[in-house]
Amino acid sequence: MAIIRVPRPPRDANVFAAAWGYLVTICSGLKLTLTIFFRQLLKLEKTETVEWPEQPATYGERFKGKHFLTLRDDGQVRCTACFLCATACPAQCIHIEAGQHPSNEIEKFPVRFEIDILRCVFCGYCEEACPVDAIRLGPEYAIVDTSEKKWVYTKDYLADRPALQGGIHSIKPENEKHTSIGHEPTAKERKSQAHHGHV
Amino acid sequence: MADTVTFTLNDKNVTVPKGWTVMQAAKQAQVDIPHFCWHPGLSVAGVCRFCMVHVQGARKLEIACNLQATEGMIVRTDTPEVKEAHKWGLEFHLINHPLDCPVCDQAGECGLQDFYMQVGKYKSQMTRPKVLKPKAVDLGPRLILDTERCILCSRCVRFEEEVTKTGALGIFDRGDRAIIGTYGEEKIEHNYQENLVDVCPVGAFTSKKFRFKQRVWFLQEKSSICPGCSTGCKIKVHARTDRRTYYRVKPEIDETVNGFWMCDKGRDTIAHLNREHRLPQSQMRIDGKKQTVPTAQALESLRRAIETAGAEETALLVSAHYTVEEYEAFFHYFCDQLGVTKVYQWRAETEDRDSFDGILLRGDENPNTAGLRAAMRRVKGRTVPIKNEIATCVSKKPKVVVALCPEVPFTSPWFQEDLKQLAGISHVSLWTCRYEATEVAGITSWIPMKGFAEKTGHFLNYEGAKRELQEAFPSATAEALSVVEAVQQMAAIATITTETATL
Numbered sequence: 001m002a003i004i005r006v007p008r009p010p011r012d013a014n015v016f017a018a019a020w021g022y023l024v025t026i027c028s029g030l031k032l033t034l035t036i037f038f039r040q041l042l043k044l045e046k047t048e049t050v051e052w053p054e055q056p057a058t059y060g061e062r063f064k065g066k067h068f069l070t071l072r073d074d075g076q077v078r079c080t081a082c083f084l085c086a087t088a089c090p091a092q093c094i095h096i097e098a099g100q101h102p103s104n105e106i107e108k109f110p111v112r113f114e115i116d117i118l119r120c121v122f123c124g125y126c127e128e129a130c131p132v133d134a135i136r137l138g139p140e141y142a143i144v145d146t147s148e149k150k151w152v153y154t155k156d157y158l159a160d161r162p163a164l165q166g167g168i169h170s171i172k173p174e175n176e177k178h179t180s181i182g183h184e185p186t187a188k189e190r191k192s193q194a195h196h197g198h199v
Numbered sequence: 200m201a202d203t204v205t206f207t208l209n210d211k212n213v214t215v216p217k218g219w220t221v222m223q224a225a226k227q228a229q230v231d232i233p234h235f236c237w238h239p240g241l242s243v244a245g246v247c248r249f250c251m252v253h254v255q256g257a258r259k260l261e262i263a264c265n266l267q268a269t270e271g272m273i274v275r276t277d278t279p280e281v282k283e284a285h286k287w288g289l290e291f292h293l294i295n296h297p298l299d300c301p302v303c304d305q306a307g308e309c310g311l312q313d314f315y316m317q318v319g320k321y322k323s324q325m326t327r328p329k330v331l332k333p334k335a336v337d338l339g340p341r342l343i344l345d346t347e348r349c350i351l352c353s354r355c356v357r358f359e360e361e362v363t364k365t366g367a368l369g370i371f372d373r374g375d376r377a378i379i380g381t382y383g384e385e386k387i388e389h390n391y392q393e394n395l396v397d398v399c400p401v402g403a404f405t406s407k408k409f410r411f412k413q414r415v416w417f418l419q420e421k422s423s424i425c426p427g428c429s430t431g432c433k434i435k436v437h438a439r440t441d442r443r444t445y446y447r448v449k450p451e452i453d454e455t456v457n458g459f460w461m462c463d464k465g466r467d468t469i470a471h472l473n474r475e476h477r478l479p480q481s482q483m484r485i486d487g488k489k490q491t492v493p494t495a496q497a498l499e500s501l502r503r504a505i506e507t508a509g510a511e512e513t514a515l516l517v518s519a520h521y522t523v524e525e526y527e528a529f530f531h532y533f534c535d536q537l538g539v540t541k542v543y544q545w546r547a548e549t550e551d552r553d554s555f556d557g558i559l560l561r562g563d564e565n566p567n568t569a570g571l572r573a574a575m576r577r578v579k580g581r582t583v584p585i586k587n588e589i590a591t592c593v594s595k596k597p598k599v600v601v602a603l604c605p606e607v608p609f610t611s612p613w614f615q616e617d618l619k620q621l622a623g624i625s626h627v628s629l630w631t632c633r634y635e636a637t638e639v640a641g642i643t644s645w646i647p648m649k650g651f652a653e654k655t656g657h658f659l660n661y662e663g664a665k666r667e668l669q670e671a672f673p674s675a676t677a678e679a680l681s682v683v684e685a686v687q688q689m690a691a692i693a694t695i696t697t698e699t700a701t702l
Contacts, residue, residue: 082301098411108302
């Protein structure tokens with residue numbers, strides 16, 4: 001192991017002179033703090049502090065908070081129950097049960113889709129793994145509850161809860177699987193991708 | 200003339216029997232040649248044009264599956280032309296493939312996916328829209344066909360023609376509209392349907408039973424022997440050990456017995472292994488009420504009952520669903536050590552034992568009839584006729600009966616009905632894995648047994664060949680025992696009790 005030798009200050013140095021630099025810095029810092037404090041007290045400047053939870057505070061759309069499932073145009077979940085999120089999940093908190101959809105167009109859909117939110121580490125791998133933009137992590141961060149049952153988010157809750165205001169639709173085309181792999185996107189698709197983003 | 204040929208494959212000398220193709224030789228030499236339509240158990244079709252190899256002196260690339268190996272031939276599988284041929288071959292196979300891997304059950308064990316990762320072109324030059332074809336066509340009680348995913352390798356058509364000889368499938372229409380299908384509204388209804396799922400290199404054929412149940416990459420597989428009949432096909436059981444659930448059975452290549460195939464009946468042999476059908480813990484009827492007890496207690500009470508009644512008043516009722524090793528331990532303890540002489544077979548009353556469907560399935564639905572007969576011959580000292588002896592057992596009026604129950608429910612539907620005959624015997628101990636056994640009246644104790652996929656050992660099949668259950672899953676119910684373990688536990692309890700008595 002390497003040892004760095006730092007020279008000690010000479011014993012006969014003037015303590016007051018050595019501390020002078022510190023004092024100056026502390027005072028200038030305090031000056032700034034107190035100036036802002038009084039300016040905000042006298043309402044000369046807008047304060048950035050929010051009195052949460054009385055006042056709402058929001059995060060950006062890219063925040064990795066509570067999950068939600070996006071919907072098809074007809075209101076059903078987009079998820080095709082491919083299990084890629086469950087495979088990617090390092091916490092193994094996603095439980096899916098797949099079933100046959102009445103429509104052959106959709107074919108496979110999740111009968112059950114549950115996230116054990118207490119096990120979730122909010123890494124966002126599920127979002128990255130999803131091939132159909134069906135699961136995303138939203139800006140909701142306050143995850144508070146008392147009942148044990150409510151910690152397992154069901155499919156209905158993930159697709160439609162008050163905060164989602166009637167469900168989120170994806171801009172990605174639904175029948176994307178019928179476009180060929182790796183081809184150059186058309187002008188229309190480029191436009192749609194440019195608009196594609198979070199809620 | 201020599202009956203072998205030697206040729207060079209990727210700078211390596213390979214010697215194979217005369218008449219072998221380069222593909223077979225490559226398999227033997229463990230050189231990977233990507234292929235779709237070639238299957239070791241079927242004839243050569245040469246339609247996928249994917250197994251291209253470079254042969255020195257040939258004007259263009261050759262397909263390895265239809266190229267007979269000749270003396271001194273120089274074959275390469277890794278030249279730039281071969282790689283280019285693979286890329287373009289795959290590009291053409293994928294022109295109309297829907298790429299619906301997320302909803303496809305084959306994903307994870309799909310030829311298209313594997314070779315795409317291995318030799319794919321990655322950037323498609325196809326800009327035209329894909330041809331849409333019928334999806335999720337119901338083609339039989341166990342089959343779903345997705346004609347869009349099909350790459351027209353014709354393996355299924357050849358299977359129908361060559362193995363089951365039913366010829367129900369064909370390729371209809373031409374060009375990019377060509378699809379696989381049956382004639383008219385016909386359905387495939389023979390007992391070998393799911394082999395079509397196995398031979399299909401893509402997800403065109405999927406199994407109705409396994410459909411959407413689980414993604415294949417979550418499954419672990421272990422080699423075992425099918426307990427459905429006396430043929431003893433070598434199988435792979437697929438299960439999720441973290442959920443202790445069994446999902447499916449696939450045949451394992453075994454050229455001596457089952458080749459590449461197995462029947463659909465055999466694929467149902469794992470349903471009873473899942474927890475909801477299993478006897479979870481030992482039970483005893485105490486004062487007329489069924490109670491869950493420690494296995495040691497149930498075994499101890501059985502031992503006491505035998506001790507009180509005497510070995511001559513004890514009968515063993517044995518079905519042919521257990522391994523040779525288990526019979527050995529069972530008879531060694533009960534007959535050699537305790538002195539029980541009454542040993543009876545327990546099997547179907549009426550069975551067409553010698554029937555055979557011409558492919559794999561036999562009328563004798565017990566996997567180890569030969570093993571049980573050999574074990575009983577040792578105990579009884581004479582040849583044992585194969586018949587159901589439960590009535591004989593009851594007529595001898597034993598006071599204690601130990602029954603090794605048949606394991607697979609669909610080959611023994613008479614199980615509960617037969618057990619009713621045992622009512623009136625003072626101590627009946629059932630060694631079984633089936634939960635339904637607890638619904639029978641007149642039984643004293645139930646000991647949970649392991650299923651066939653949860654133990655190692657071997658069966659003797661119809662011709663006396665040794666069929667080895669190679670690997671074992673952890674049991675779906677924690678307290679299940681194999682017969683060997685149960686007998687050991689019983690013997691251990693006996694030793695402890697006699698030691699305490701002498702103290």
